[in-house]
Amino acid sequence: MKDFNDFDIPETKGEFLDGGKCECAICGKKKKLGGVINPVPGMKEQIHKIICIDCTLEESALRHGLTKKEAAKRRKQMFEAFYAFQEVMFERYLKENNKKEFKSIEEANEVLDFVQSCWNKIPKKFHKITDTLEKQELKNIFKSLSFDFRTFKNTTTKR
Ligand SMILES: [Zn+2]
Numbered sequence: 001m002k003d004f005n006d007f008d009i010p011e012t013k014g015e016f017l018d019g020g021k022c023e024c025a026i027c028g029k030k031k032k033l034g035g036v037i038n039p040v041p042g043m044k045e046q047i048h049k050i051i052c053i054d055c056t057l058e059e060s061a062l063r064h065g066l067t068k069k070e071a072a073k074r075r076k077q078m079f080e081a082f083y084a085f086q087e088v089m090f091e092r093y094l095k096e097n098n099k100k101e102f103k104s105i106e107e108a109n110e111v112l113d114f115v116q117s118c119w120n121k122i123p124k125k126f127h128k129i130t131d132t133l134e135k136q137e138l139k140n141i142f143k144s145l146s147f148d149f150r151t152f153k154n155t156t157t158k159r
Pocket residue numbers: 024025026027028029051052053054055056
């Protein structure tokens with residue numbers, strides 16, 4: 001039997017705070033939460049960093065050779081694309097299960113987890129499209145993708 005101490009849990013720097021805030025691992029300020037930077041595989045220092053929105057944008061700008069403003073725009077587009085995807089998937093789930101709404105918050109969370117895992121499987125190059133389209137165009141593309149809710153596994157093949 002394993003003990004909790006047997007698991008190799010990477011260290012975390014920074015803190016999650018209430019109200020969508022954090023104590024940033026980079027600048028040390030208490031600001032709006034931006035995200036978590038996962039450690040680079042193979043690096044000696046395996047630390048997860050919880051960072052604020054400003055440092056997230058700066059980090060992303062640096063990584064993609066963008067200005068902070070461009071990075072902010074890109075981040076917004078990414079969230080919008082995800083929300084469009086989520087809407088399409090929720091609609092499809094309800095329709096395929098002959099439901100008008102979720103029975104419980106647990107059910108909604110379960111589906112959201114599934115939606116998130118499907119989203120994570122979308123190839124990176126595909127985001128070149130998702131980052132530039134309007135919401136309705138995006139929704140049409142997402143609608144054309146096949147995701148099977150019966151098995152909660154996606155197939156990503158086009159219909
Ligand atoms: Zn910061």
